[in-house]
């Protein structure tokens with residue numbers, strides 16, 4: 253099945269008491285088939301107690317897409333050719349969003365809508381229309397109440413998850429784009445940034461504020477002149493709003509669009525491949541609160557791992573890792589991709605690289621010895637909890653290869669096949 257039993261492998265497996273903290277046993281060479289049996293048995297036992305094969309898999313820090321491909325260099329090239337403006341609308345959807353959509357359609361422009369969970373719940377049809385018309389959706393938390401969001405990370409994370417679920421329920425989209433209410437400056441500490449990044453969220457601030465929320469009812473002509481007075485660059489992310497009180501933003505929009513068109517900008521939506529604009533950390537926060545805890549981070553990481561990986565049908569490519577003269581094949585259902593990150597079963601990877609895996613079931617630790625590098629993971633880091641290791645141990649490919657002192661030299665994606673060439677990194 254998933255486990256590769258390869259003959260001629262130099263394989264040593266220390267199997268720490270599969271049924272509890274039993275004595276250490278050591279298996280060599282041909283005992284690989286016993287390992288396979290043990291692996292299959294534990295997988296089958298687990299399969300009987302969970303609805304879907306991928307549900308509990310994957311956790312730990314994500315490797316961002318821009319680490320796989322240097323998108324920023326690509327972006328710079330594009331921006332040099334044609335400057336790009338990303339219009340963003342926060343706090344909707346609302347009745348005003350319909351007017352915004354009509355203007356965008358007329359102008360042939362796409363934009364990004366950072367939505368509040370509670371408004372998505374109230375205006376599901378409008379949220380669906382945003383997606384249907386080709387615009388991007390981002391998460392802007394559930395209710396936008398600063399005091400709650402910035403008093404503890406668990407409160408912030410809860411709102412992010414509730415909004416994520418609401419957007420998915422209504423539109424079928426799982427978005428990793430996120431904008432902090434009020435922006436990150438003075439609101440985020442490094443802990444907020446780190447936890448969200450680990451969970452795979454991409455936090456987007458802006459570099460042109462239209463000023464449409466400076467106070468209630470900022471007149472359209474003031475919004476337009478604020479935009480026109482802003483310093484521009486090759487990549488502009490404009491902050492606007494489409495909540496019910498933002499009729500003036502709607503009035504200003506055609507002129508804002510015309511301004512950027514005249515300056516030769518192209519319009520685009522934010523995606524995971526667009527390097528986000530982020531404010532620098534404020535020297536002092538506006539809020540007093542405890543530090544983000546590992547547990548709070550883990551809760552969010554497990555949430556995204558759970559909600560984004562149970563889609564094996566999306567993966568249509570098989571994966572082949574070329575290591576020296578060896579090929580390590582993974583069937584489409586045996587590995588996962590998420591925003592540029594590739595997750596693979598550790599056992600299959602380690603065995604393919606002629607390594608050793610050791611499961612310490614008593615302490616909930618898995619250790620792999622590959623390329624003379626010993627690397628270990630706690631249960632929580634591989635999708636389990638406490639001392640309970642999951643039946644399939646899934647790890648992030650690039651990060652794991654780095655820890656084994658392997659580097660990726662080439663990645664190709666062709667019809668039906670994703671291939672990665674790796675070799676010892678020059679350390």
Ligand SMILES: [Zn+2]
Nearest residue numbers: 342343433434
């Ligand atoms: Zn907002």
